[in-house]
Amino acid sequence: MPDAIKHFLDAQGRLKQFPAKRKMKILCLFYLAQKFTPQMQYTEQEVNSLLLNWHTFGDPATLRRELYDYGFLDRSANGRSYCLAPVQPTPEELIP
Numbered sequence: 001m002p003d004a005i006k007h008f009l010d011a012q013g014r015l016k017q018f019p020a021k022r023k024m025k026i027l028c029l030f031y032l033a034q035k036f037t038p039q040m041q042y043t044e045q046e047v048n049s050l051l052l053n054w055h056t057f058g059d060p061a062t063l064r065r066e067l068y069d070y071g072f073l074d075r076s077a078n079g080r081s082y083c084l085a086p087v088q089p090t091p092e093e094l095i096p
Contacts (some may be wrong), residue, residue, distance in 0.1 A: 005011060005031060015055040018062065026070065026094045032063060033072040036084040047073070061094050 004008065005027050009051070010016050015032070019025045027094050035054050036042070042050070051060035064082075071089045085088045 001016060002031060008077075013054070015057070017057055018055075018059070018066075023095050025066070026091070028080070029070055029072055030091065033067060033084065033088065037085075038084050040083060042082045043080065064095055072084065 002013070005019075005024060008015055008017060008024065010030060011080060015028055019028060032051065033052055035050060047064050048060040051063045052058075055063060064073070068082070070074055071085055074085045075082050
């Protein structure tokens with residue numbers, strides 16, 4: 001998948017910008033979701049920190065929300081912890 005989004009990545013593999021087009025945005029979210037460890041619980045701060053390591057445009061909140069909204073991350077009922085969703089969406093489900 002990085003080939004499809006390679007023009008959005010810098011030499012270190014970090015997102016340089018978040019695509020406007022839905023298909024590319026979703027492919028970038030698949031890429032970022034791979035950076036999370038399955039079954040590990042993360043605080044919001046830890047999610048932001050991880051995302052800051054994998055993008056250069058300084059907006060972890062948008063990335064975190066998009067990962068949650070598209071079903072890549074689950075959030076506890078009180079919103080204090082996140083984890084990688086046990087069942088990840090597939091490109092066929094998200095990209096018509």
